[in-house]
Amino acid sequence: MSADLAVAPPATVATPTRRSPVTAVAARSARSAVRSGALWGLLLGVVIASSAVSYTKIYKTAASRDALAATYGHSQAMSALFGPAPNLQTVTGFTDFKVTMTLMILGAVWGLLTSTRLLRGEEDRGRWDLLVAGQTTRRRATAQAIAGLGAGAAVLWIVTALVTIVGWHGAKVHVGVVPSLYFALAKVAAAVMFLAVGAVTSQLAATRRQAAASAAVVLGVSYALRLLADAGVGLHALIWVTPLGWVEELRPLTAPRPSALVPIAVFTFVLCGVAVQLAGRRDVGASIVADRTHAEAHLRLLTGPAGLAVRLLRATIIGWWVAIALAALLYGLIAKSAGTAISGSVHEVFAKLGAVGSGADAVLGLCFLVLAILIGFVAAGQVTAARAEESEGMLDHFLVRPVSRWSWLAARSVVALGVMVVAGLAAGLFAWLGAATQHSGLSVVTLLGAGINLVPPSMVILGVGVLAFGIRPRVTSWAVYGLLGWSLLLVVVGGIGAVSHWVLDTSVFHQMASAPAVAPHWEANAIMAAVGIAAALVGGWAFRHRDVQGE
Amino acid sequence: MSDEAIRTEGLTKRYGDVAALDHLDLHVDRGEVVGYLGPNGAGKTTTIRLLLGLSRPTGGKAEIFGLDCQQRPAEVHRRLAYVAGEADLWPSLTGEETLALLGRVSGRVDEVYRDVLVARFDLDPTKKVRAYSKGNRQKVVLIAALMVRPDLLVLDEPTSGLDPLMEQAFRVCIAEARDRGQTVFLSSHIMSEVEALCGRVGILRDGVLVEMGTLAEMRHLSALTIEATFEGTVPDLSHVPGVSAVATDGRTVHLQVRGSVEPLVSALAAAGVTGLLSREPSLEELFLAQYGEVGHVG
Numbered sequence: 001m002s003a004d005l006a007v008a009p010p011a012t013v014a015t016p017t018r019r020s021p022v023t024a025v026a027a028r029s030a031r032s033a034v035r036s037g038a039l040w041g042l043l044l045g046v047v048i049a050s051s052a053v054s055y056t057k058i059y060k061t062a063a064s065r066d067a068l069a070a071t072y073g074h075s076q077a078m079s080a081l082f083g084p085a086p087n088l089q090t091v092t093g094f095t096d097f098k099v100t101m102t103l104m105i106l107g108a109v110w111g112l113l114t115s116t117r118l119l120r121g122e123e124d125r126g127r128w129d130l131l132v133a134g135q136t137t138r139r140r141a142t143a144q145a146i147a148g149l150g151a152g153a154a155v156l157w158i159v160t161a162l163v164t165i166v167g168w169h170g171a172k173v174h175v176g177v178v179p180s181l182y183f184a185l186a187k188v189a190a191a192v193m194f195l196a197v198g199a200v201t202s203q204l205a206a207t208r209r210q211a212a213a214s215a216a217v218v219l220g221v222s223y224a225l226r227l228l229a230d231a232g233v234g235l236h237a238l239i240w241v242t243p244l245g246w247v248e249e250l251r252p253l254t255a256p257r258p259s260a261l262v263p264i265a266v267f268t269f270v271l272c273g274v275a276v277q278l279a280g281r282r283d284v285g286a287s288i289v290a291d292r293t294h295a296e297a298h299l300r301l302l303t304g305p306a307g308l309a310v311r312l313l314r315a316t317i318i319g320w321w322v323a324i325a326l327a328a329l330l331y332g333l334i335a336k337s338a339g340t341a342i343s344g345s346v347h348e349v350f351a352k353l354g355a356v357g358s359g360a361d362a363v364l365g366l367c368f369l370v371l372a373i374l375i376g377f378v379a380a381g382q383v384t385a386a387r388a389e390e391s392e393g394m395l396d397h398f399l400v401r402p403v404s405r406w407s408w409l410a411a412r413s414v415v416a417l418g419v420m421v422v423a424g425l426a427a428g429l430f431a432w433l434g435a436a437t438q439h440s441g442l443s444v445v446t447l448l449g450a451g452i453n454l455v456p457p458s459m460v461i462l463g464v465g466v467l468a469f470g471i472r473p474r475v476t477s478w479a480v481y482g483l484l485g486w487s488l489l490l491v492v493v494g495g496i497g498a499v500s501h502w503v504l505d506t507s508v509f510h511q512m513a514s515a516p517a518v519a520p521h522w523e524a525n526a527i528m529a530a531v532g533i534a535a536a537l538v539g540g541w542a543f544r545h546r547d548v549q550g551e
Numbered sequence: 552m553s554d555e556a557i558r559t560e561g562l563t564k565r566y567g568d569v570a571a572l573d574h575l576d577l578h579v580d581r582g583e584v585v586g587y588l589g590p591n592g593a594g595k596t597t598t599i600r601l602l603l604g605l606s607r608p609t610g611g612k613a614e615i616f617g618l619d620c621q622q623r624p625a626e627v628h629r630r631l632a633y634v635a636g637e638a639d640l641w642p643s644l645t646g647e648e649t650l651a652l653l654g655r656v657s658g659r660v661d662e663v664y665r666d667v668l669v670a671r672f673d674l675d676p677t678k679k680v681r682a683y684s685k686g687n688r689q690k691v692v693l694i695a696a697l698m699v700r701p702d703l704l705v706l707d708e709p710t711s712g713l714d715p716l717m718e719q720a721f722r723v724c725i726a727e728a729r730d731r732g733q734t735v736f737l738s739s740h741i742m743s744e745v746e747a748l749c750g751r752v753g754i755l756r757d758g759v760l761v762e763m764g765t766l767a768e769m770r771h772l773s774a775l776t777i778e779a780t781f782e783g784t785v786p787d788l789s790h791v792p793g794v795s796a797v798a799t800d801g802r803t804v805h806l807q808v809r810g811s812v813e814p815l816v817s818a819l820a821a822a823g824v825t826g827l828l829s830r831e832p833s834l835e836e837l838f839l840a841q842y843g844e845v846g847h848v849g
Contacts, residue, residue: 293682302652393639400633402625547606
C-alpha cells in the first residue's frame with residue numbers, strides 16, 4: 001500500500017447518490033428488524049403448526065378430546081398460568097390455548113430486545129451520532145427507526161401467517177386466509193406492543209441494558225396482572241388494563257373479538273409518538289431519566305475477571321433468580337389443585353403432554369421443564385456476555401496483564417455455572433415453599449433434587465457455547481441460541497410422535513428426567529455434565545490458539 | 552538476562568493472501584524509547600498485538616525480555632503495560648473503580664505515582680466511564696499503564712483524543728519513564744511526539760520494516776534541502792553529483808543534495824554564491840518521503 005498524496009481531485013463534481021435522507025435511517029433499521037422478524041416469524045409459525053399437527057395425531061377421538069377439555073377447560077390454576085381454554089375439543093381451540101402464552105412472551109421479548117438494540121443500543125455504540133449528524137433531526141431519525149421496526153413487525157406477522165397456513169394445511173384443518181391472518185396477528189400483537197415499549201424505555205434509560213430491563217419489568221407486571229385476571233378470584237376486569245390481556249381478548253378462531261385491536265393499536269401508536277417526542281427533548285447519548293454520572297467506588301468485587309463478571313451482571317443475574325423463584329413458587333402453589341384433575345383416563349391424556357406420574361408431582365414435572373428452559377437462557381446469556389467482553393475490546397485489558405486465557409475463561413464459566421446451580425436450587429426451594437403451603441406432600445429434598453436436575457441441560461448449552469466461542473467466536477450467539485431454540489422446538493413437536501428418537505435425543509431437554517414426577521436420572525445428568533465440560537475444555541483449548549477478535 | 556526488551560525474528564502475520572506483517576526483524580534494547588511509524592494498515596497494531604500475544608503469528612517469533620510472547624504470555628505481561636488507541640472500558644464503572652480493577656489484576660501499583668498521574672492528567676475519578684469523553688477515557692488507560700511502573704510500555708496511538716495540554720503531560724511521563732530506565736515502544740501518527748521522545752524510529756510500509764535507525768542516521772541517508780542566492784547569473788547545478796530537484800526563482804535556486812556536499816559547495820563557491828540556507832529534513836518529511844510523491848526529500 002502506498003499513499004499517493006499527489007493525486008488530484010476529479011475535474012468534475014460527481015452527482016451525489018440519490019438515497020433520500022428521509023428514508024436512510026428507516027432503511028437501516030428495517031434491514032436488521034426484517035431479518036430478525038423473518039427468523040422469529042418462522043419460529044412462531046413452526047410452534048403453531050406443530051401444535052396443530054400434534055393435536056390431530058394425539059387426540060384422534062372425540063372421547064380423548066373431551067377428556068382433554070375436562071382436564072384443562074375448567075382448571076382456574078391452568079387458566080391463570082396459560083390463559084383460558086374454552087374450546088379444547090377443536091384443533092384450532094387447542095392450538096390457540098397451547099401457543100398463546102408461549103408466543104405472547106416470546107413475541108414480547110423479541111419486541112423489547114429488538115427495539116432497544118436498534119434504538120438505545122445504536123446510541124450506546126456511538127452510531128446514532130453519525131445518523132443524526134446527517135440531514136435529519138433527532139425526532140425524525142427516531143420516527144424513521146421506529147418505521148423500520150414496523151417493517152420488521154410486518155414481516156414477523158406475514159411469515160408467522162404463512163407458516164401457520166401451511167401448518168393448517170398439513171394438519172388438514174380448514175381455516176380461511178382471513179381468519180388465519182387474524183390468528184397470526186393476535187400471536188404477534190404482543191411483539192408489536194413491546195417494540196413500542198422498548199422504543200420509549202430507550203428514551204428514558206441511559207443504557208441499552210437499562211432500557212431492556214425496564215421494558216422487561218413492564219412485561220412482568222403485564223403478565224402478573226393477566227394472571228390475576230384469569231385466576232378466578234373476581235378480578236377479571238384487570239384483563240383490560242394489561243397489554244397481554246388485550247391480546248388474550250382477541251380470541252382468534254374461538255370467539256373473535258377484533259375490537260380488542262383498538263387498545264392494542266392505541267397503546268402502540270401512543271407509545272411510538274411518545275418515544276419520538278422524548279427523542280427531541282434530550283441530547284443524543286443522554287436519557288430522560290437522569291443518569292448518575294458520578295458514584296462512590298465499590299471495590300469489593302473488583303479483584304479479577306470473576307468478580308468483575310458478578311459485579312457487571314449482578315442485576316441481570318438477580319433478575320433471573322427472582323423470576324425463576326417466583327415462577328417456581330407459583331407452580332408449587334397450583335400443583336396440587338391442577339394435579340387432582342389428573343385421574344383415570346385423563347392421566348393418559350396428560351402423560352402425552354409429557355407429565356409423567358400423577359398428582360402434584362406430575363404437574364411440577366411438566367412445569368420444571370419450563371424452568372429448565374429459563375435456566376438454559378441463563379446459560380446462553382452468560383456465554384454471549386463473555387463474547388461481548390471480547391468483541392467490545394474489554395477482554396484485552398485482562399489479557400495484556402498477567403491473566404491467562406484459561407484463567408479468564410475458567411472464571412467466566414465458573415460464574416455461569418454458579419448462577420445456574422443457584423437458579424436450580426432456587427427453583428426447587430421455592431417450588432417446595434409453594435407446594436408446602438398447599439400440603440402437597442412433596443419433600444424439600446425431592447424438590448431440591450428436581451431443581452439440581454435442571455442444571456445439566458444448561459451445562460451442555462454452556463459447554464457448546466464455550467466451544468463455539470473458542471473455535472468461531474463470531475457465531476457464539478447463533479450457536480447457543482440455535483441449540484436452545486432447536487431443543488425448545490423439539491420439546492414442542494415431540495408430542496407429534498412422528499419424530500425419530502434420534503432427532504429427539506439432540507434436544508438437551510429430552511435427556512432430562514421429568515423430576516419430581518420421576519426420580520432424576522443421575523447417570524444421564526452425569527453424561528450431560530461431562531459433555532458440557534468436555535466441550536468447554538475443547539473450546540478453551542481452541543481459545544488459547546486463536547486471535548482475540550473484535551466484532 | 553537478555554539485554555533486549557523486544558526481539559522479533561521473521562515475525563509474520565497473514566490474513567488469507569494478505570500479509571499484514573511480513574518477516575519483521577525488530578530489536579529494541581532495554582531503556583530505549585523507540586518510535587514506530589506507518590500509515591493506516593501498515594501493520595503497526597498487528598505488530599503490537601503479536602507482541603502482546605493477542606494474535607497468533609503465521610510465522611517467526613517474538614520475545615520480550617527473552618520470554619516467548621506466545622508461550623509465556625502471563626510472565627511477559629507481568630513486565631509490561633499496554634495502552635491502545637481506543638479506550639474501550641466498562642461503562643458502568645467509575646474511573647477509580649477501573650483503576651483499582653486494572654491495578655489489582657496487574658499485581659502492583661505505585662499508589663503515590665497513581666495519585667500524581669490523576670492530578671497531572673486532571674482526571675475526575677468519581678465519574679462513571681460512560682460519562683467520560685473519549686479523551687478522559689484515554690487518560691484512564693494511560694494512568695492504568697503508567698501507575699504500575701512497568702519495565703516496558705507498549706503504546707499504540709496513546710494520545711488519541713488528548714488535548715495539547717494533556718499531550719504535554721504525556722510527554723513528561725514518557726520522559727520520566729525513560730529517565731527511570733523503562734523501555735518505551737511508541738506507535739504514533741504524531742510526528743512531533745515521536746521526534747521529541749524517541750531515540751530510534753522504525754518505519755513500516757505494507758507490513759515491511761523499511762527504515763530503522765536514529766533520526767541522525769536517517770537524516771544522514773536523506774537529502775538536505777538547500778536554498779542558494781547568487782549575485783549574478785544563476786549557474787546550472789543539475790550536473791553536480793548528488794544534486795536533484797533543482798528549481799530556479801530569479802537569482803535564487805532551490806535544490807536537494809544527497810550524500811557528500813563537497814562537490815556542491817565547490818560549485819557554489821565558483822559561481823559566486825552570496826547567500827546559503829541548508830535545512831535537515833524533519834521526521835515528517837522523512838516519513839512522507841517514504842510514502843508520498845509530494846515529499847521534499849528524495
